[in-house]
Amino acid sequence: MAHREFSRGVRRAVDSLGNLPRSQCERTIRIARRSFHGSASRCVSTTTVRSAEFTSDTQEKFTAAPPIDFGKASGGKGGGKRLLQTLRVVPASPSYFSAKPTFTDDYISLTALLRRVATLPIIPTSEAPKVAWKTIDQYRIMTNEPVKTQRFHKMLHVLRRLNCIHPTLMPPEVMQAMQRYKKDVQPGDIKPAPGVIDEWGRAKGVGRRKTSSAVAWLVEGEGEALINGKSLAQFFGRLHDRESAVWALKATHRLDKYNVFGLVTGGGVTGQAEALTLAVAKALLVHEPALKPALRRGESVTANLLPFHPPSRLVSFPSEPHVRRPCFICSCRLTRGGGRIVVTSPA
Incomplete structure (x- = not known):
């Protein structure tokens, strides 16, 4: 009977401690301990009772799914149908769960192709065939994906490396793969019309x-x-x-x-x-x-430079001796004859 009265008093004191200062709270706890004689001392919690304190900490034992016995599942009546219902469909693309699956597939296929042909001889970049690759805007429209510029440049680096393979040893699969990323019009496709000389020799x-x-x-x-x-x-x-x-x-x-x-x-x-x-x-x-x-x-290889006529004003002369005519660049009068060239300033 005394224990019940004590517990009720403690609960009422705990409920009233929330509105009391810390000094009054400690004083009430000491009074409650002194009022109960003959009982063992114990700590009293001032927080409210939580439901999580009454649950056990032990976890249940994890049991994995049993392995599939294909022989047993396929045999018997209706075993194959039940097996098909439990199978998971594997995506055809390795980047099925990516935000940009088309670009990722293209990059993976190009890198895999580069690994297969990495041992083929290559030529310098300056001697490689001139190719006009698609721009990033054209590739975005083609794939309908917001591809980042940095990732697109990585793919172009792989394409340029594939383009450096020796033309006589270029595999057909590489040429077919690069055709997807080329522009419709290439630099070598447009050839200017050859110049002609008219009837007047112009x-x-x-x-x-x-x-x-x-x-x-x-x-x-x-x-x-x-x-x-x-x-x-x-x-x-x-x-x-x-x-x-x-x-x-x-x-x-x-x-x-x-x-x-x-x-x-x-x-x-x-x-x-x-x-x-x-x-x-x-x-x-x-x-x-x-x-x-x-x-x-664009270099002019001049010979027999004259000290009195700067190299920038040198002109060639006909083979006939004693030719006198003006230089149409600097308007100087030049005369050649007897193994000498005379320059006369314009009048």
């Missing part, structure tokens, strides 16, 4: 530089130049612009072999001169296609 060339455009006609002659109906020295006041306009002829030593007739429009003087450079070079290639390597180098 070859036409077109050049552009910034907002300037030029059209040049080249015909065999003595080295005359007319630009928009004016001589080269009258149209271009600066020596640098005159040299730029006929640089293709100067670099190939053809200044005295062709006449130039040009029409230039738009832009400034320097832009017109550089546009005319390209136009004259294209027209020259129609006459002599073998000069393309020399024009690509």
Whole structure:
């Protein structure tokens, strides 16, 4: 009976401790302990009773599913149907649960293909066939996936490595795999129409530089130049612009072999001169296609440099002696004869 009264008193004291300060709480607990004589001392919790304290901590024993006995399951009446109901369908794509399955599949297939052909001989990147790969925007539209730029560049790196395989040893499966990532139009598909020489012996060339455009006609002659109906020295006041306009002829030593007739429009003087450079070079290639390597180098190999005539003003001369004519680049009067070259300033 005393125990029941004590327990009731303790519970009432515990409920009232929530609103009391800490000093009063400790004082009430000491009074409750003194009121009960003859009982063993024990700790009293001031928190409310929780249901989790009454559950056991021991866990149940884990039992795995028994292994499937295919022989037993397939035998008997209806065993095969029950087995099919318990099987899990394996996704065809290894990236079925990925946010971008198409890109992941493409990258996995390309890397696996690269591992198979990694031992084949390769050629330098500069000698590999020129290929125009699809841009990241075109690939996103094709796959309908928001592919990141960094991941797309990793795939392009694998494609460029596959493209470096020696063309004579390129496997058909590699060519078929790379065709998916190529643009519809390749650099080698579009070939410009070959230039022709008309009935008057003229070859036409077109050049552009910034907002300037030029059209040049080249015909065999003595080295005359007319630009928009004016001589080269009258149209271009600066020596640098005159040299730029006929640089293709100067670099190939053809200044005295062709006449130039040009029409230039738009832009400034320097832009017109550089546009005319390209136009004259294209027209020259129609006459002599073998000069393309020399024009690509753009270097003029001059011989017999004269101290009184700068190398930038040197022109070639006909083989006849005692020839006197003006240099259409710098307007100097040059005379050749008796093994000497005399330069006379313009009057």
